[in-house]
Amino acid sequence: MTPSALADVQQARSATPVRVAVAGTGYWGVNHVRAFAALKGAQLVAVVEPNEAARQKALGLAPAARGLATLEEALAAPDIDALVLATPAVLHAQQALAVLAAGKHVFVEKPMALSIADAEALVAAAAVAKRTFMVGHLMVHHPVMRKLDEMIRDGSIGEIYYVYATRVNLGRVRKDENALWSFGPHDISMILHLFGMVPDRVSAQGHGYLQKGVQDVVFVNLDFPDGRMAHIQLSWLDPRKERRITIVGSRRMVEFDDAHPTEKLRIYDKGYDRPPEFTEFAQYLTIRQGDIHIPRVDTTEPLGLECRHFIQCITDGTEPLTGVREGLAVVRVLAAAQRSLDAGGTPFLL
Numbered sequence: 001m002t003p004s005a006l007a008d009v010q011q012a013r014s015a016t017p018v019r020v021a022v023a024g025t026g027y028w029g030v031n032h033v034r035a036f037a038a039l040k041g042a043q044l045v046a047v048v049e050p051n052e053a054a055r056q057k058a059l060g061l062a063p064a065a066r067g068l069a070t071l072e073e074a075l076a077a078p079d080i081d082a083l084v085l086a087t088p089a090v091l092h093a094q095q096a097l098a099v100l101a102a103g104k105h106v107f108v109e110k111p112m113a114l115s116i117a118d119a120e121a122l123v124a125a126a127a128v129a130k131r132t133f134m135v136g137h138l139m140v141h142h143p144v145m146r147k148l149d150e151m152i153r154d155g156s157i158g159e160i161y162y163v164y165a166t167r168v169n170l171g172r173v174r175k176d177e178n179a180l181w182s183f184g185p186h187d188i189s190m191i192l193h194l195f196g197m198v199p200d201r202v203s204a205q206g207h208g209y210l211q212k213g214v215q216d217v218v219f220v221n222l223d224f225p226d227g228r229m230a231h232i233q234l235s236w237l238d239p240r241k242e243r244r245i246t247i248v249g250s251r252r253m254v255e256f257d258d259a260h261p262t263e264k265l266r267i268y269d270k271g272y273d274r275p276p277e278f279t280e281f282a283q284y285l286t287i288r289q290g291d292i293h294i295p296r297v298d299t300t301e302p303l304g305l306e307c308r309h310f311i312q313c314i315t316d317g318t319e320p321l322t323g324v325r326e327g328l329a330v331v332r333v334l335a336a337a338q339r340s341l342d343a344g345g346t347p348f349l350l
Ligand SMILES: NC(=O)c1ccc[n+]([C@@H]2O[C@H](COP(=O)([O-])OP(=O)(O)OC[C@H]3O[C@@H](n4cnc5c(N)ncnc54)[C@H](O)[C@@H]3O)[C@@H](O)[C@H]2O)c1
Pocket: 023, 024, 025, 026, 027, 028, 029, 048, 049, 050, 051, 054, 070, 071, 086, 087, 088, 089, 091, 109, 110, 111, 136, 138, 182
């Protein structure tokens, strides 16, 4: 057994918490600070943030943690086992490589990297480092996704025909990332998870209305090797806030509406049935207009579940649901969609 594997086993057997630092405590990182500060099995020991005001704000949420101004200080600290990177996307790949090289576990916010080459370098480095590598594909950790997993497993959705997702609002305009790279990882990771495979053809169209060259509105199409398809609409320039994914299956149709405060999942017993016998072509398919069911789903905050999964994977030595390979698959789709965007919508093969 290698020393790092032995260290993992010892950590798993001991009741000592995983010592975590959160790097980047801006708009999103403070949520990680809050979540890890409250998480059983983890000890938030530091926040890493160059901006003094942002660092102080984060420390206000985690008074037991210490403040550091640079990632290098955290990498050199022997009392930090794992780093959460909620820094600007342009820094993710380089910082995640540095965390692995320092022998620490890493949780990197989406998008994991901004190019396929960088994402592949992370897969290779994670294999050598033998540390836990998790990507912040939050929606895959949503309790509604567990319910959908169950429905796919027990056959109640039937064969998934197609999926479409809408992630739009009048929201935070970014200048370094377009709506594809900012919002797309959420829906792409959910769709890859639901289909259990990666698309082989991707096309995208979009436009930058507010800033030239930074698309505010993007429409993405994914074609899968077995003929199934998915469509994603992404925008921060829209009158309504929508966070919806619709799954059309052979037995049921399902709508996951994450913007709804309570009724996040609707199951439509609707579709077409094929009667065993028919005499006329018009009878070949009969419409089924069944009930609409709104099941009770776990209301635990997805971010808390995601952070707990990271700690669990470190202590058990298991591969995260959103590990580095899944991160690479999502980056491949994003990169193909970006190529298509740049080419005015031409489809690209993966
Ligand atoms: N999972 C989600 O739902 C979700 C939501 C929003 C943002 N995000 C992701 O979180 C990441 C951060 O986004 P944001 O909106 O919080 O951006 P932000 O600009 O508000 O925050 C980034 C922070 O990182 C700090 N920073 C810059 N360089 C640093 C360094 N070298 N070391 C440590 N800190 C550094 C900045 O000072 C800033 O405070 C992005 O990757 C974004 O896509 C995820």
